[in-house]
Amino acid sequence: MLAFSHLTATASDRAAERTRALAGAPPAVLVDGLSKRFRLPHQQYHTLKERALHPFASRRYEELHALEDISIEVARGEFFGIVGRNGSGKSTLLKCLAGIYSADQGRVEVSGRLSPFIELGVGFHPEMTARENVINNAIMLGLTRKQARTRFDQVIEFAELEEFVDLRLKNYSSGMTVRLAFAVAVQVDADVLLVDEVLAVGDASFQQKCFDQFERLKSEGRTILFVTHDMASVRRFCDRAMLIDRGRIVDVSDPASISSEYREINFGAVAHGDQVAESGGQARILDGWCSEPGSDERIDEHMQGRRCIASMDVQFDEAVEDPSFAITFRNNMRHTIFVARSDTHGPTGHFEAGERVVVSFAFDNWLAPSRYTLTPSLAVAGSVAREDDVAELEVTAAHRSGGVIDPPYEVEVTRT
Amino acid sequence: MSGRLRPANVGGPFAFGDDFRRFWALTWTLATTDFKVRFFGSALGYLWSLVRPLLLFGVLFIVFTKVIRFGGGVEHYPVYLLFSLVLFFYFAETAAGGVVSLVNRENLLRKMRFPRMVIPLSVALTALFNLGMNLIAVLVFALASGVYPRWSWLQVPILVAVLTTLAVGLAMLLSALYVRYRDISPIWEVVQQLLFYGSPILYVLSFVPDNFEKAMLANPLAVVLTQMRHAVIDPEAPSVFEAIGPNVRLLIPMGIVVGVFLLGLWVFKRETPRIAENL
Numbered sequence: 001m002l003a004f005s006h007l008t009a010t011a012s013d014r015a016a017e018r019t020r021a022l023a024g025a026p027p028a029v030l031v032d033g034l035s036k037r038f039r040l041p042h043q044q045y046h047t048l049k050e051r052a053l054h055p056f057a058s059r060r061y062e063e064l065h066a067l068e069d070i071s072i073e074v075a076r077g078e079f080f081g082i083v084g085r086n087g088s089g090k091s092t093l094l095k096c097l098a099g100i101y102s103a104d105q106g107r108v109e110v111s112g113r114l115s116p117f118i119e120l121g122v123g124f125h126p127e128m129t130a131r132e133n134v135i136n137n138a139i140m141l142g143l144t145r146k147q148a149r150t151r152f153d154q155v156i157e158f159a160e161l162e163e164f165v166d167l168r169l170k171n172y173s174s175g176m177t178v179r180l181a182f183a184v185a186v187q188v189d190a191d192v193l194l195v196d197e198v199l200a201v202g203d204a205s206f207q208q209k210c211f212d213q214f215e216r217l218k219s220e221g222r223t224i225l226f227v228t229h230d231m232a233s234v235r236r237f238c239d240r241a242m243l244i245d246r247g248r249i250v251d252v253s254d255p256a257s258i259s260s261e262y263r264e265i266n267f268g269a270v271a272h273g274d275q276v277a278e279s280g281g282q283a284r285i286l287d288g289w290c291s292e293p294g295s296d297e298r299i300d301e302h303m304q305g306r307r308c309i310a311s312m313d314v315q316f317d318e319a320v321e322d323p324s325f326a327i328t329f330r331n332n333m334r335h336t337i338f339v340a341r342s343d344t345h346g347p348t349g350h351f352e353a354g355e356r357v358v359v360s361f362a363f364d365n366w367l368a369p370s371r372y373t374l375t376p377s378l379a380v381a382g383s384v385a386r387e388d389d390v391a392e393l394e395v396t397a398a399h400r401s402g403g404v405i406d407p408p409y410e411v412e413v414t415r416t
Numbered sequence: 417m418s419g420r421l422r423p424a425n426v427g428g429p430f431a432f433g434d435d436f437r438r439f440w441a442l443t444w445t446l447a448t449t450d451f452k453v454r455f456f457g458s459a460l461g462y463l464w465s466l467v468r469p470l471l472l473f474g475v476l477f478i479v480f481t482k483v484i485r486f487g488g489g490v491e492h493y494p495v496y497l498l499f500s501l502v503l504f505f506y507f508a509e510t511a512a513g514g515v516v517s518l519v520n521r522e523n524l525l526r527k528m529r530f531p532r533m534v535i536p537l538s539v540a541l542t543a544l545f546n547l548g549m550n551l552i553a554v555l556v557f558a559l560a561s562g563v564y565p566r567w568s569w570l571q572v573p574i575l576v577a578v579l580t581t582l583a584v585g586l587a588m589l590l591s592a593l594y595v596r597y598r599d600i601s602p603i604w605e606v607v608q609q610l611l612f613y614g615s616p617i618l619y620v621l622s623f624v625p626d627n628f629e630k631a632m633l634a635n636p637l638a639v640v641l642t643q644m645r646h647a648v649i650d651p652e653a654p655s656v657f658e659a660i661g662p663n664v665r666l667l668i669p670m671g672i673v674v675g676v677f678l679l680g681l682w683v684f685k686r687e688t689p690r691i692a693e694n695l
Binding site: 026027030038046047048049051095097098099100101102103107108109110111114116117118119122123125127128132136139140142144145 | 423424425426427428429430438441442445449452453523524525526527528529530596597598599600603689690692693
């Protein structure tokens with residue numbers, strides 16, 4: 001936030017102005033009956049020669065319904081998530097909203113200025129220095145050259161790349177490039193931002209900065225439409241989210257329900273595959289999360305040494321005897337660091353078909369500071385249900401020991 | 417503020433848009449970026465930009481003046497040869513660079529909302545920068561060869577404008593078609609070769625038999641080069657108005673220029689909504 005300290009004054013003015021304008025304001029984004037089809041010819045000709053050689057060739061084609069009858073309203077200042085599996089149409093939707101693809105039916109209305117990019121670092125040129133790229137990129141975003149020059153220092157400071165401003169971009173690491181791209185992108189002077197999958201980049205501390213920027217944009221009353229697979233960031237940022245599958249809206253709801261629906265869609269897809277025998281169909285894991293004792297609030301960040309509760313939400317579809325529950329913590333190297341299991345604490349008892357339970361494991365958090373993912377699993381008489389990486393937990397600490405766990409210990413030096 | 421926040425329809429992709437300042441800023445930025453990267457990337461950048469026309473000029477100069485003694489009858493033939501080569505290179509860079517421009521900028525077109533026409537126009541602008549650089553070399557060479565400035569040199573911007581209109585028209589037309597048909601590029605290369613030999617670059621128009629001369633002036637490039645010879649190099653040489661006979665015949669080459677431009681504009685605007693998805 002420091003980098004923007006002298007911007008925040010104008011920003012809060014603007015936020016106030018926006019709030020005043022909010023009363024009775026139209027939605028920031030209105031999508032009404034949007035449909036988009038792609039034609040997939042049976043036989044496609046890519047050259048004039050082929051076209052000329054096959055003048056009577058069939059011009060039949062199949063239509064791929066990439067989007068069908070999508071209608072949504074996004075209020076001003078809302079952080080709206082769009083989630084769905086690969087090929088579900090979410091990126092096509094974003095491109096239609098951005099005016100990069102033309103819609104076949106329906107209309108899109110946007111109040112205020114729309115950010116022109118849907119991805120970071122568009123137009124970056126590897127042969128040019130960071131300085132030139134920042135100025136060019138800012139102009140492409142819609143700033144004037146003068147504005148771009150005055151904001152240049154903030155951009156570089158935010159990206160923490162002061163020493164490398166005159167280095168050509170081709171010599172940058174991918175992480176540095178992304179930092180630079182993000183730093184320029186948050187300078188955009190738009191009311192509605194379209195963002196395709198950007199948060200999955202950068203190290204943990206830079207991601208934190210990005211999140212802070214999203215909070216700032218939100219507090220300024222800007223509207224963000226955000227396409228992602230990452231349910232943790234949907235739950236963390238979005239006010240509302242939309243689940244889209246095969247070009248149709250499945251649901252528009254609060255982030256928690258959307259992320260569990262998304263998981264069900266994915267889980268359903270898996271269940272039709274070869275993992276049927278494995279999951280057995282006796283029980284499903286709907287969700288997993290962390291919290292602190294005495295609070296229902298889900299957390300994705302936790303201070304080392306405090307007590308932590310990891311929970312999983314399970315739906316039984318058949319009557320089950322003595323299932324075994326577990327939650328596996330993996331660090332960002334994908335090493336299994338900690339497994340909390342119920343079978344070490346004795347039998348769990350009998351569960352009826354249709355019953356839904358939350359299983360919680362409470363533990364003192366002595367994990368080393370890092371980003372962990374939670375994978376809940378459930379074993380019933382030889383078959384296993386598992387949901388990989390349903391939640392994330394960032395463990396913070398004052399010190400780093402270098403190990404993977406930091407249990408409390410005493411030090412004693414004895415002379416012999 | 418409230419005016420800014422009124423809901424507005426987001427249409428599909430557009431060719432020009434209604435924000436001229438942004439259109440120009442983008443065109444300028446893309447063109448200068450290309451220009452910088454190509455010619456200021458290395459220490460000898462400017463020299464490299466001259467190497468291509470100068471090398472070809474050197475070869476042709478030796479072949480036509482020393483080996484087959486062809487240019488003897490033409491006043492300041494070397495200057496004419498260099499100037500027409502530079503003009504043809506400008507034309508070719510805009511048109512041929514334009515053909516592949518949309519496909520080369522695929523990433524931008526699929527990830528960003530901006531007026532599509534920026535892409536071929538930025539290619540033309542980069543070529544115009546190059547022309548400016550090359551004209552410095554032509555000027556030095558002309559002065560050294562004893563061709564001195566005259567008021568009629570002021571016709572040069574008009575000739576460049578005619579050339580630009582034709583080249584930009586072709587760039588719009590071919591870039592939009594190239595997205596659909598990938599053999600447009602080799603086809604255009606052949607056409608460009610034909611134009612190179614079919615236009616009075618290596619020779620001058622007055623060498624051509626009379627009845628051919630009139631027919632060749634249907635080619636806009638021939639009109640531009642013939643007038644250039646009269647206006648810049650040798651006032652004794654026939655102007656295009658003298659060469660073409662009845663001046664009403666000038667409507668043919670000018671009609672081609674305007675026709676190609678309008679056709680290019682129409683095709684490009686028609687293809688605009690689907691460029692990003694057909695790439």
